[in-house]
Amino acid sequence: DGGITQSPKYLFRKEGQNVTLSCEQNLNHDAMYWYRQDPGQGLRLIYYSQIVNDFQKGDIAEGYSVSREKKESFPLTVTSAQKNPTAFYLCASTDRAFSNQPQHFGDGTRLSIL
Amino acid sequence: QQQVKQSPQSLIVQKGGISIINCAYENTAFDYFPWYQQFPGKGPALLIAIRPDVSEKKEGRFTISFNKSAKQFSLHIMDSQPGDSATYFCAALDYGGATNKLIFGTGTLLAVQP
Numbered sequence: 001d002g003g004i005t006q007s008p009k010y011l012f013r014k015e016g017q018n019v020t021l022s023c024e025q026n027l028n029h030d031a032m033y034w035y036r037q038d039p040g041q042g043l044r045l046i047y048y049s050q051i052v053n054d055f056q057k058g059d060i061a062e063g064y065s066v067s068r069e070k071k072e073s074f075p076l077t078v079t080s081a082q083k084n085p086t087a088f089y090l091c092a093s094t095d096r097a098f099s100n101q102p103q104h105f106g107d108g109t110r111l112s113i114l
Numbered sequence: 115q116q117q118v119k120q121s122p123q124s125l126i127v128q129k130g131g132i133s134i135i136n137c138a139y140e141n142t143a144f145d146y147f148p149w150y151q152q153f154p155g156k157g158p159a160l161l162i163a164i165r166p167d168v169s170e171k172k173e174g175r176f177t178i179s180f181n182k183s184a185k186q187f188s189l190h191i192m193d194s195q196p197g198d199s200a201t202y203f204c205a206a207l208d209y210g211g212a213t214n215k216l217i218f219g220t221g222t223l224l225a226v227q228p
Contacts, residue, residue: 004157040123042218043158043204058215090157102148103216105157 002027006091006106012114013078021076021109023091031096032074033103036060037088042067046089049074050096078111086112116141118206120219127226133191135222137204140185144206146215149178149189152201152221161202162189194226 004025013019013069025032031050035043049068063082068074074093078085088110092103119138127133137147145166148159164178164187166170170202177190191198204219 006157024202037121040220042120042220044218092157102163105159107155107157 004091004093004104004106004110007110009107011109011111012113013111016080018077018079019111021078021089021091021111023074023076023106024050025072025074025091025093025104025106027093027104028071029093029095029104030071031094032068033092033094034064034066034074034076035090035092037090037108043090046076051088116215116217118204118217119218120204120222122222123220124223125225127191127194127224129194129196129226129228131194131226133189133194133198133224133226135189135202135204135224136186137188137206137219138184138186139206139217141206141208142185143208146207147178147180147187148205148207148216149176150203150205151220152203158203162180178203191224196226196228199224199226 007022012035033048034046037043044060046064048067049055052071055066065077088108090108091106094103095101121136122154148163150160151161152158162173162176164180166182175192180187201221201223203221205216
């Protein structure tokens, strides 16, 4: 079945540590996105990529980094500069960036601080 | 101007009743309005979407009502069932605009009591 796979489902970060969240899609979508979800704040855009080897900052990119070396993969690194990383992280993809095609979401990674 | 305001924050409905969730926006350039359904521990899934050239769209028990002049849209769930208990997000997209971002509301936690 086609879809988006996020791993791990749960992740714990120590102080000063960088952690990487995986996002893989087999939908052959060009565009991929990372969102952060906090209670009562909806989904906020961290980074997005419209095509391989290209990505742009979203609304809350500080403390995060991404890469897009392959069409099917869009990993997110939460760096030690992100002082409040505890949240539910969601990866999504569409055929074309920010079109009226529906965004397909993975099942998320919940990141907590040790 | 980029915000989408969603209400209520939480909603309790009896089985068989009508659930109504409201959203309002300011940016008249928004031209695509999807609703997403999210179950605990899962990513959001597209439920139903509408363009502003129609005032209503119905899919099964789910209906979007759209009031362009008031810049408001709402989700109605008829004959609500316990399986509808989830968090619902409205969103808006400026398709083809300079910003090209999907803006999410803050979510409504719906509980349908048996």
